[in-house]
Amino acid sequence: MRIRTAPAVAAGCALLLLTGCGAADMTKQSSPFANARGARTVTLSVQSWVGAQANVAVAQYLLEHELGYRVDTVQVDEVPAWDALSQGRVDAILEDWGHPEQEQRYVEDKKTIVGGGDLGVTGHIGWFVPTYFAKQHPDVTDWKNLDKYADQFRTAESGGKGQLLDGSPSYVTNDKALVKNLKLDYSVVFAGSEAAQITQIQQFAKEKKPFLTYWYTPQWLSEQVPMTEVKLPPYKEGCDADPEKVACAYPHTPLQKYLNADFARDGGKAAELLRNFQWTTEDQNEVSLLIAEEKLSPREAAEKWVDSHRSVWEKWLP
Numbered sequence: 439m440r441i442r443t444a445p446a447v448a449a450g451c452a453l454l455l456l457t458g459c460g461a462a463d464m465t466k467q468s469s470p471f472a473n474a475r476g477a478r479t480v481t482l483s484v485q486s487w488v489g490a491q492a493n494v495a496v497a498q499y500l501l502e503h504e505l506g507y508r509v510d511t512v513q514v515d516e517v518p519a520w521d522a523l524s525q526g527r528v529d530a531i532l533e534d535w536g537h538p539e540q541e542q543r544y545v546e547d548k549k550t551i552v553g554g555g556d557l558g559v560t561g562h563i564g565w566f567v568p569t570y571f572a573k574q575h576p577d578v579t580d581w582k583n584l585d586k587y588a589d590q591f592r593t594a595e596s597g598g599k600g601q602l603l604d605g606s607p608s609y610v611t612n613d614k615a616l617v618k619n620l621k622l623d624y625s626v627v628f629a630g631s632e633a634a635q636i637t638q639i640q641q642f643a644k645e646k647k648p649f650l651t652y653w654y655t656p657q658w659l660s661e662q663v664p665m666t667e668v669k670l671p672p673y674k675e676g677c678d679a680d681p682e683k684v685a686c687a688y689p690h691t692p693l694q695k696y697l698n699a700d701f702a703r704d705g706g707k708a709a710e711l712l713r714n715f716q717w718t719t720e721d722q723n724e725v726s727l728l729i730a731e732e733k734l735s736p737r738e739a740a741e742k743w744v745d746s747h748r749s750v751w752e753k754w755l756p
Contacts, residue, residue, distance in 0.1 A: 478506060478507045480501055480708045481509075482497060482498060482509060482529065483511075485513070485514075485519070485531075485533060486606060486608075486631060488657075488726045489559075489656060489726050491726075491729060491736050492722050492729060493715075493722065495725065495729070495739055496715075496740045496743060497509075497711070497715055498740065499737065499740035500711060500744065500751060500755075501708055503744075504711075516535075516537065516608065516609070516610060520551070520696075523550075523551055523696060523698050524550040524551055526698050526701070528698070529698050529701040529709075530554060530695065530697050530698070533559075533694075533695070534695070534696055535610065535693060536694075537610070545696075550699050551696050551697070552696070552699050553696060553697075554694070554695030554696050554702070554713050556694060557694065557695055558716035559656060559718065561654060561655065561690070561691050561692075562691065563611075563653070563654045564652075564653065564654070564687065565651070565652060565667065565670065566665035566666060566667050567650055567651075568642070568666075570643075570664075571649075572666035578668065581622075581669060584622055584668065585623045587648065587650075588622075588623045588624060591624070593627070596624070596625040596627055600622075601627050601649070602625065602627065602650050603627055603635060603639075603650065603651040604635070604652040605629055605630075605631060605634075606629075606631050606635075607630075611626075612678060612681065612688070613626045613652055615681060615684045615685075616670070620685055624650070639651060643663045650668070653665060656719040657723075657726075658726040658727045662731075670686065670688075671686045672686065673686050673687040695713070695715065697712065711754050711755060714755075716754070721743070721747065721750065725740065
């Protein structure tokens with residue numbers, strides 16, 4: 439995840455089909471269902487974090503069961519997803535955390551992508567410590583005091599410095615620049631994925647160990663492991679414009695949907711449903727918990743949520 443300035447995308451399986459790392463380069467081939475002549479098909483980009491999977495699962499279920507579409511889902515990292523959307527290789531991104539360079543290029547200049555409206559969820563990235571540690575050491579919640587606790591946050595992976603735990607290197611993050619520009623005695627360590635980061639946080643919490651982590655809301659784990667945000671220098675518009683000079687907090691961002699321009703024009707009821715798709719943080723977390731904690735498949739989780747929230751999703755139908 440996912441805000442404002444886009445880092446270099448990790449090599450390797452940056453673009454994955456959900457079925458694995460096979461023929462997945464979206465710049466070379468499209469979804470097997472994309473642009474199938476005469477077929478009522480929709481291809482949705484799904485990001486790797488569970489909240490994004492929840493959005494897509496519910497949208498897919500309704501498109502298939504209420505409108506009769508055939509839906510393909512393709513896992514693509516954040517920045518390549520914009521490229522794929524512009525090229526028409528996917529039809530929609532349902533949760534974007536803010537990519538101004540891509541917005542300028544594809545929405546304003548090329549006009550190959552159009553806004554699909556608010557998702558209804560406000561996202562925020564920050565640095566967090568476990569609440570049990572913040573209660574013991576209240577001053578840790580001010581970034582100016584972090585070096586005081588660097589030794590307690592040190593791990594084998596952090597090279598003698600305090601560890602700032604990040605998730606996937608493909609997520610948008612300013613953390614390396616922040617550590618450098620705020621002159622902190624910390625090293626950014628990437629867990630590799632949201633799932634790996636969650637596993638590490640859960641293990642730290644089980645042992646009541648201190649940790650400092652890049653984290654974001656909404657996210658279902660925050661209910662299981664209460665965390666307290668560390669106050670970074672206040673965010674001001676434009677303070678993150680230069681990714682090398684960032685020295686401010688992350689903003690609060692109303693999460694957005696985006697549609698391929700041709701799909702927005704010609705996608706009929708499917709495009710209309712996706713524009714209308716808007717739910718709350720509580721709705722998203724409910725589905726996310728079913729996937730992540732109860733181990734339901736995304737389809738099963740979507741079906742369970744749809745069955746009990748008809749009054750919400752009926753408003754989305756064209």
